[in-house]
Amino acid sequence: RKEVEQDPGPFNVPEGATVAFNCTYSNSASQSFFWYRQDCRKEPKLLMSVYSSGNEDGRFTAQLNRASQYISLLIRDSKLSDSATYLCVVNMEGYSSASKIIFGSGTRLSIRP
Amino acid sequence: DTGVSQDPRHKITKRGQNVTFRCDPISEHNRLYWYRQTLGQGPEFLTYFQNEAQLEKSRLLSDRFSAERPKGSFSTLEIQRTEQGDSAMYLCASSPGQGGETQYFGPGTRLLVL
Numbered sequence: 001r002k003e004v005e006q007d008p009g010p011f012n013v014p015e016g017a018t019v020a021f022n023c024t025y026s027n028s029a030s031q032s033f034f035w036y037r038q039d040c041r042k043e044p045k046l047l048m049s050v051y052s053s054g055n056e057d058g059r060f061t062a063q064l065n066r067a068s069q070y071i072s073l074l075i076r077d078s079k080l081s082d083s084a085t086y087l088c089v090v091n092m093e094g095y096s097s098a099s100k101i102i103f104g105s106g107t108r109l110s111i112r113p
Numbered sequence: 114d115t116g117v118s119q120d121p122r123h124k125i126t127k128r129g130q131n132v133t134f135r136c137d138p139i140s141e142h143n144r145l146y147w148y149r150q151t152l153g154q155g156p157e158f159l160t161y162f163q164n165e166a167q168l169e170k171s172r173l174l175s176d177r178f179s180a181e182r183p184k185g186s187f188s189t190l191e192i193q194r195t196e197q198g199d200s201a202m203y204l205c206a207s208s209p210g211q212g213g214e215t216q217y218f219g220p221g222t223r224l225l226v227l
Contacts, residue, residue, distance in 0.1 A: 008153070032214060043204060043218035044156065087155050091214060098146055099169045101214070103155030 001026055003102045004090050010108035013078060020074045021107045023088030033064055033071045034089040038106065044087055047073075075109075083111045115139060117219035119205050125225045126195055133191045134222045136205030142217075143210030145188050147180055149173065150202045150221070159203075162188060163210060195226045 006023045013019050033050035050062040050071050061074040075082055088104035118137045126132050138145045143164055148156035160170045164185040182188040192199055202223050206216040
């Protein structure tokens, strides 16, 4: 089992739709969680951190479910500009170990007009 | 622009040649990371520096790979005797290293080994 797993997609949804994807992680002791966005042939950029109580940033909502070991990202009122690959990132051992910052393979999202 | 920069952006080389990439992190960022990314995959950790000290190296980093950060500022990643399997995007990232773990990525160096 991979340490961090994502549905690769692609998710193809119409503009204005709501879309959600999950990311599961294997280590129950994982400490921190993030969503990054990566446009085609560009570098990853932080979209949002994921807090235990869940958090929202405009149209984006991130949630953490420690019991089931997954995080989720919800995008409301999707825009054409949301088309990208969304990378789930899990820090499995906390601040001290960079090698345990694990990236998922990404979920591709395509928004159609 | 005060973000992370990488040079070159693209490199084409023949198998067996040596290549060197440079990364300039955000100034005052203590932590610097190197990742490799291939098509359809997320970034894979290669190595990490806290200031000038190389603290961790992945098993992916064979003897042909070496990284340095001599003055705790910019870093170089060298690949000796390149192989076709080394073809990938090499990403550098930096973070403040003060407990915040947000990583800021550079644009990457795309390597093609013929």
